[in-house]
Amino acid sequence: MLSAGLVGCPLFKGVAKPDLEPLLGCLGLRLQTYKKGEAIWHAGDSVREIGIVSSGCVHVLKLDAWGNSNIIAEIEAGGLFGEAVVFSISGEIPNSVVACEDTEVGFFSFMRLLTTCPSSCAFHSLAIRNMIVAFARKNMMLEEKMEHITKRSTREKLLSYLSSQSRQKQSRKFDISFDRQELADYLSVDRSALSLAMSKLKDEGIILYRKNHFVLLGDANG
Amino acid sequence: MLSAGLVGCPLFKGVAKPDLEPLLGCLGLRLQTYKKGEAIWHAGDSVREIGIVSSGCVHVLKLDAWGNSNIIAEIEAGGLFGEAVVFSISGEIPNSVVACEDTEVGFFSFMRLLTTCPSSCAFHSLAIRNMIVAFARKNMMLEEKMEHITKRSTREKLLSYLSSQSRQKQSRKFDISFDRQELADYLSVDRSALSLAMSKLKDEGIILYRKNHFVLLGDANG
């Protein structure tokens, strides 16, 4: 029985529905159900399998050394968890994973994923490729955000972000998708401080903006 | 002719020297030399190949919208560049890459990497696996750092870092590898502000430390 979560999983992107079942068999996927609130993994567990949320929803939690907990991610049907950990040296997960509602999870061995099957499952290499693409994309997003956030001042963080957006949109005029509060959260700064920095940059003739539309001024403008 | 850079490349970890040459042929690796200062890629180029520094050294540069340049990474023999980009949607690199000395670079198509060869090159799947492992590891490192840096205050950044170290070392007592300046750089804060936060935490009885040895105090201590 194929759940919608498995069909929509980005790991299987490009795999037609009828082809999915053999691929799952090839990966040795095993399904398991959890009650709401039940722990799937505890932080520190040694994990050798990748999890896919087949139906329901799980939370990835971080507990600090003083017992404070913090929700890192909410992963819904189709989402993966533990995908990075299984490839790491220790295999120990730094976070706990709990079902936040009644949930069905699929597990499979990453070794099975990496080893192309002798029966030459046509979509196996596609799954590998999807996995690499997912990692690479996440990597680039993280690196981009890191570059903004490591700047010391709100002003520099903002300029770094706008510069990056301009590069991506290939124009000195562009719209952004964040509202002010979201942008502040993304850059890890206070909203009012962000507004202030924006106003100042406008006064100084470095940028123009109106709502979510921005124009970067400079030597050559546009 | 196999350069030391290619032999030591993490992509080929686990591949014995005599087995490397056929693998390189299988990947379709082509070598190219660049003079010091010569550009290998310009930001915005559409890139479909992964680069390996065979000998010499390259710099990955970021140019912002106002023309300021910034060295993102220095990649020496054995290092990869463009590895994330080729898997992205657009394939456009956000950074420029220039040779910072006379340099030989190998290029290969990521499609050739992903597609296991019909001649069943034994080490091909190992290269794929190495690539996934490299991505996954980088991912986890980035995520960990992100978690510290997104905290608003120096104090919280420090606690987040120490908590994470304690978890990794599986003890409330542990040594860290950074000196103060390096830790400050890692957390993107000022060294003296870091020292101040540390002193305050010590005064409040939350942590103990001496040089690079730390002890986290709390409900249960150790």
Next chain:
DNA sequence: CAATATCAGTTGGATTTGCAACGGATGTGA
């Protein structure tokens, strides 16, 4: 159209940060 909600810019005050400088502790080499 009026009532309401949301978003964004501004302001003021308490706090924190970055920066520069100083001084003590420790280590190193001649």
Next chain:
DNA sequence: TCACATCCGTTGCAAATCCAACTGATATTG
């Protein structure tokens, strides 16, 4: 042992940040 360098905690101060609150502008809804 002395001179020198490095590392680290501390301090003073200017500047930036956070937080809370207020205001005006712009939807949204009944």
